[in-house]
Amino acid sequence: MRKTVFAFLAASILIASTDSAEASKISKYFHESFDVEKGSILHLRHGDGDVTITPWDKEVLDVEVRYRADVKTIGVGGKHKFDVEFKETGSVIHVIGREKSSSSIGFHHFKLHEYTYTIRAPEYLELNLDGDGGDVEIEDWEGNIECTLEDGDVELRNIGSSEASIDLEDGDLRIDGLRGDLLVDGEDGDVLMRDVQARQCRIRLEDGDLTIRRSEGDFEIDLSDGEIDLDRVRAEMLELSVEDGDVELDLLEVDRIDLDIRAYDGDVTVNLEPGMSAAFSIDTRDGRIRTDLPGARDLDRERNQVSGEIGTGEGRIHIRTVDGDVTLRESR
16 A cells, blocks of 8 residues: 555656756766876776777877766756766776766656767777776777676777777677787677687677688687678687587688587588698587588598598597588588
């Protein structure tokens, strides 16, 4: 009974105050600069703001924040506020955006026009970014990158970081040019990588497609509910675990390949550049196996298994599927 009365009173207050809703405009601009050196770290908490980071030749971190919104408050009392906290602790510069709403009986309806962080700094600055939403763009960067984003896209261009770590909950990742170690953890979004030279690359992706083009390195990929497409990739070590998705690989020649594919519900197609050497084995519980490997020898073919060697037999190719067809062939 109390809940019913409270709901009625709250609804009555909201209805009574709708005609007299208070509208306000918020316009804020923040600008701070910090001297930095190698080893300095930017610790940015950017909420729902878009972030753009570009290098310049000054030994200075320059941060501009713009926030503009139209806010309509429906109910009793309460205001929407925005502020940015700047703090320097040793070699770490903290930039924290804060959106606050004081308590009220009612709610805020606001239309956000602009919320951006524009950052310029020397390319060696290490980046630690944490956002609720908004997009992140970084280009021509050498310092290590750690980016965690709940709802937004990340775009990296010409990255030379020794380590880059990207954690996305609901958004796409696009990389055009990267050299160094790469760790990607994503849910509900696609990943497109081009011209990547990764010493080690680990990717875990749930509910999204992965596309890698013109790249090389060692790759460890775990994907659920999505497709994998690797085109013109040079990989000495490639370990794939795929659940509910097809795999298409176009692999360039390497001295010694170590390829391990585990697919649970999807087809697997592997195209090998002529000249590759490996001992291969393929098995599937419920699917067909096709091989087109000129010069293959020691073929052992059973109903759901095929094995043999190509070239000198050095290297290893192992493909296992539960429910899917497998094609292993020499590209033309």
